[in-house]
Amino acid sequence: MLKKLLIVLVLVSALFGVExxxxxxxxxxxGTQVGSLPLYIGGYFSVDYRYKESKSRYRIDDLAFLAYGNxxxxxxxxEFEFKEFYTLxxxxxxxxxxxxxxxxxxxxxxxxxxxxxxxxxxxKYNSQVGFWNLLPINVLRDTTSNPISTDIIFPKFxxxxxxxxxxxxxxxxxxxxxxxxxxxFDSDYNNYVIDEHYALGVTYSKDEFEVKLNIxxxxxxxxxxxxxxxxxxxxxMKYETEKLQVMSEVGSQSATDGFTTEYAAYLxxxxxxxxxxxxILRLESxxxxxxxxxxxxxxxxxxxxxxxxxxxxxxxxxxxxxxQNQFLFxxxxxx
Amino acid sequence: xxxLALYILLELFTSQLYATEYAVVINKNIESLHLGQIKxxxxxxxxxxxxxAIVPINLSSRNPIxxxxxxxxxxxxxxxxxxxxxxxxxxxxxxxxxxxSQASVKAFIxxxxxxxxxxxxxKVDGDLKIVYKWSD
Numbered sequence: 001m002l003k004k005l006l007i008v009l010v011l012v013s014a015l016f017g018v019e020x021x022x023x024x025x026x027x028x029x030x031g032t033q034v035g036s037l038p039l040y041i042g043g044y045f046s047v048d049y050r051y052k053e054s055k056s057r058y059r060i061d062d063l064a065f066l067a068y069g070n071x072x073x074x075x076x077x078x079e080f081e082f083k084e085f086y087t088l089x090x091x092x093x094x095x096x097x098x099x100x101x102x103x104x105x106x107x108x109x110x111x112x113x114x115x116x117x118x119x120x121x122x123x124k125y126n127s128q129v130g131f132w133n134l135l136p137i138n139v140l141r142d143t144t145s146n147p148i149s150t151d152i153i154f155p156k157f158x159x160x161x162x163x164x165x166x167x168x169x170x171x172x173x174x175x176x177x178x179x180x181x182x183x184x185f186d187s188d189y190n191n192y193v194i195d196e197h198y199a200l201g202v203t204y205s206k207d208e209f210e211v212k213l214n215i216x217x218x219x220x221x222x223x224x225x226x227x228x229x230x231x232x233x234x235x236x237m238k239y240e241t242e243k244l245q246v247m248s249e250v251g252s253q254s255a256t257d258g259f260t261t262e263y264a265a266y267l268x269x270x271x272x273x274x275x276x277x278x279x280i281l282r283l284e285s286x287x288x289x290x291x292x293x294x295x296x297x298x299x300x301x302x303x304x305x306x307x308x309x310x311x312x313x314x315x316x317x318x319x320x321x322x323x324q325n326q327f328l329f330x331x332x333x334x335x
Numbered sequence: 336x337x338x339l340a341l342y343i344l345l346e347l348f349t350s351q352l353y354a355t356e357y358a359v360v361i362n363k364n365i366e367s368l369h370l371g372q373i374k375x376x377x378x379x380x381x382x383x384x385x386x387x388a389i390v391p392i393n394l395s396s397r398n399p400i401x402x403x404x405x406x407x408x409x410x411x412x413x414x415x416x417x418x419x420x421x422x423x424x425x426x427x428x429x430x431x432x433x434x435x436s437q438a439s440v441k442a443f444i445x446x447x448x449x450x451x452x453x454x455x456x457x458k459v460d461g462d463l464k465i466v467y468k469w470s471d
Contacts, residue, residue, distance in 0.1 A: 029417075029421040168374070308421050
């Protein structure tokens with residue numbers, strides 16, 4: 001089964017392995033238009049390998065399809081995804097396999113652009129918090145892994161309204177708000193099960209610098225069928241030049257009776273050695289009071305992109321909880 | 336030493352004298368634009384100016400005027416723009432359409448309300464409005 005799937009993925013890569021076709025105007029990583037309809041389609045996939053505690057895991061993690069377009073001031077985006085589609089894990093008794101054939105709705109929303117400043121969105125979307133969560137898919141990240149802070153501070157997805165005001169001057173200023181007062185759309189596919197999420201964000205960018213501050217509150221369903229109000233704050237910064245990118249996010253989460261995550265932070269530097277090669281160093285630290293876990297992590301990574309939408313990534317993670325030390329490798333393509 | 340200084344000054348003067356000048360031009364129905372808006376339209380951060388749909392037009396990817404525009408106005412290299420548009424595909428945004436010649440860009444801008452492009456300053460006539468100038 002795994003072999004068949006890998007063959008399919010390799011064939012898909014080969015099919016889209018032409019970076020640029022002058023005749024059709026197709027560029028790998030930019031999707032393609034369906035006829036002359038306001039419909040563009042594309043997708044992405046990733047396979048990864050993990051070696052941890054002397055055990056291996058092979059996985060077809062993402063297999064996703066995108067469809068989007070716009071008509072006058074209205075635009076839409078849909079993304080459907082198989083997550084952890086196939087996993088082959090090494091256990092003491094031998095290898096075990098696991099398949100998840102559920103097709104999840106990752107994003108499904110419509111935008112209305114009033115003018116150059118104001119925009120309103122309705123539907124399910126990536127929570128517009130920090131920088132990492134805006135482009136969270138494997139192929140667009142610089143490492144196979146995600147920082148812990150992007151997983152424990154705020155809900156990754158919001159189902160509801162989103163509105164933003166942007167002013168384009170010497171520097172760009174963006175003020176946005178997220179409002180959810182209903183159940184999640186596809187609630188299995190979120191890091192928190194929520195039915196409320198209210199948040200505010202301010203972003204300022206000028207030349208190579210971008211800074212952002214998010215504050216928010218969401219209602220988390222607990223395993224004992226009760227709910228808990230959680231509050232978060234996240235400060236983010238990004239500095240980017242042709243050769244270097246430095247990005248950092250620092251956040252905290254609390255409940256009415258105190259911190260649930262006192263802090264979770266990362267600082268990541270990406271140095272582009274050439275158009276294809278990049279070296280990455282990420283330092284992370286967090287104190288998760290809710291799960292009583294505290295860890296410091298140093299991650300050394302290397303990414304090779306023969307074309308930008310194709311990524312081969314390797315990383316090694318050193319954890320202060322040494323059992324968590326691991327090696328990760330992934331191959332991902334956006335088409 | 337004096338000769339060297341004189342030579343450098345002369346070089347600077349002549350390079351300024353013969354530097355090619357380019358212009359960002361728009362359809363005459365658009366009031367005016369500042370640099371922040373020009374960047375926002377070409378990077379598709381927004382596609383509207385009030386109620387008017389703005390249509391940015393690029394020259395083809397290897398055209399030297401486009402390379403100069405991306406470097407001097409957008410402050411982004413070809414490689415960085417490639418990664419930018421790959422990310423924008425995930426976010427549901429498309430790059431501007433491209434045209435092969437400055438004559439096509441000029442004709443398109445004259446004809447289409449809200450069109451914006453760039454070209455050699457010498458090619459600009461009274462049918463277009465200049466909103467920004469730069470030189471190599």
